[in-house]
Amino acid sequence: MLVERWRLILALECIMCIYSKPLEQKRRCFFQITESTEHNYRQNKKYTAAGSVSGSVQVCETTDCCVGYYRIINGTPKADVLACDRIEKSCPDETCKAQPRINNQFFTCMCSTDLCNGNITWGKEQTSNPYSYFSDVFMKMAVIVVGILLFMCFCIVAAQWRSCLKKKKKNLQSSSHDYLVQPSCSCQRTKTSEIDISQIELQQIVGRGHFATVFQGTYQGSVVAVKFLPAAYEHNFNTEKEIYELPLLKHTSIVNFLGAGRKPDDKSWFIVLQFAEYGSLHSFLSKQTTSWMFSLKLCQSLSQGLSYLHSDLLSHDLHKPPVAHRDLSSSNVLVRAGGTCALSDFGCSTILRSCSEPYRRHNQNKNMKCIQLGMLHYMAPEILEGFVNLNESMFLMQGDVYALGLLLWEIWMRCSDLFEGGAAPQHLLPYELELGSNLTLESLILYVSYMDKRPCIPEHWELLPQGAALRELLEDCWDSDSEARLTAHSIMERITSLQSSYSL
């Protein structure tokens, strides 16, 4: 009887052994880091840590993807870096297909079979268009979107039908109540007041962007900013208005929206906003330096604004979905008289909510436009490389956090208390010192993504009491691994603790 039981146990163990083995098998990739990339210590350390290395083979610890970085030398690809990928990404291809990068002199590839990164599938046709990787991604997305379109239509119709039923039920209960929103769905919008342009007294121009011209003006006795968009930019106008109209969007660190309208003569669109006395953060920092406490006030209000924008709130039947800004820059942050920041320009923003597939669709379509027109300086490495999954809200928010890190750096680089004798350097955009004022997408990808470089943190900060905390905070915002970045909320908390620990 005992022998029988032993036999049974042994047989079971054997079966488990056979079936569990393939599951345990980890991806094996070729491993190589050439001399030319050895100076890039941080990047290489991350690739080395992605798995255990034995000779030229690495066994991947956490991912199933092999990566290869190749340089084109005399017309043939030469491997610079071969390794396991550092973080899990989608890599459905079994072979390593070249994706063009910097000026077509540099290619990356990802694949999901053992040792697949040793050979790159490379064709001359791939060199013709530097944006082809983006196009590929968008083609795939288009197919997926079309595939789920029918399903979404069904959902929208069902949601509207449900909302209609609820409305009818409520109307029966109380016909006197004036509903500003439809509480049955999270796709709520507040009613905004349509403003007649004759009610506004326009004064001088205070700013210009890619699309808009912004005037200072007076409306109902208050100083306001009026943002005009040409008639053809209805889509941009609607996107921005849609964000401002979200319930519960009002916050001290988000510019206050007063209303919108259309000029009858030239049919241009306009948005009326609370006026920010110091204009954009960019023009503020260009003109003046700050004290340590003033810089903390700017940073604190800025991170509060982003944390609020990213938050998912439900209060008294009103729902504010999370919003990713997606175009944060010192030109899109305003500074008010009290020395606090307010987020503005939501023309590229994305509402991250489950019942808003139509929003998602048009946001995907405008993504390329935003990538081309947005401030390149602030684009996170994964966005520059095109690795961002637009359906993943976390990715979009992590992109905002990277930009927030650069904004904090910009503010502290103009803080006179952080420099000997109060001599803060003149204001520069991130990477302007290293790559010049007319930096290109290619030079930025090479510097930020491939070389994993960030704006220079002055060495003497290490000697300041708060220096180590500043460095740590900046590095935790702009980490190349987007998932390792802090959330906007935790950045806000860290700045609050800086305020209490190092008040000068």
Ligand SMILES: Nc1ncnc2c1ncn2[C@@H]1O[C@H](COP(=O)(O)OP(=O)(O)OP(=O)(O)O)[C@@H](O)[C@H]1O
């Ligand atoms: N509420 C405001 N108060 C004061 N100045 C403002 C205000 N809103 C905008 N501005 C100024 O106008 C400039 C352009 O505004 P905004 O960024 O909204 O335009 P845009 O065309 O959407 O810009 P972008 O090129 O980033 O798309 C800002 O950088 C700022 O200097």
